[in-house]
Amino acid sequence: MNLDIGCTRLLIGKCGEQHLLRNQAAYLLATAWHETGHTMQPIHERGAVSYFYKYEPGTSIGRRLGNVNKGDGYLFRGRGFVQITGRRNYTFSSAKLGADFVGNPELVLNPDHAADIIVLGMKSGWFTGKKLGDYVTLQQSLFIPARRIINGTDCASLIAGYAVGYDAALKAIGYGG
Known part of the structure; x- marks a missing residue:
């Protein structure tokens, strides 16, 4: 390798x-x-905005990911080396690392x-x-x-x-x- x-x-x-x-x-x-x-x-999960509807609030996946606002599915799509996904994971990572990944999800690509x-x-x-x-x-x-x-x-x-x-x-x- x-x-x-x-x-x-x-x-x-x-x-x-x-x-x-x-x-x-x-x-x-x-x-x-x-x-x-x-x-x-670091990459972001690829797909049309409609692909991320499965992560929207009201869906079982969206609820599990902690997505609460319309548009969270796409906003908090997978990013990084392991593609963290969902508001809950962005909030958790923000708290652990002291960076505002919720306010600026693109920071996960740094x-x-x-x-x-x-x-x-x-x-x-x-x-x-x-x-x-x-x-x-x-x-x-x-x-x-x-x-x-x-x-x-x-x-x-x-x-x-x-x-x-x-x-x-x-x-x-x-x-x-």
């Missing part, structure tokens, strides 16, 4: 600041690689903010309640079930394969050694 694509080095640095193990950093990078369409740049969200979120279980330490430790690298940190088991084997490659690349540069 190429560690010089997009914001990969920024993510590695943030992983180091949070004392992530090499295999944890590898899984985080694999997740970012997958979620950003292999760009390693690489520093997006990196903090993915690193702290995966480390602490912000997204689904599952965290890196539940699956990836000094003793084990359960990369396939680790997908539950972000999104159930969607593409779990594919991302696990990326993580193996990132683990080797991080080992080669001495991360965590």
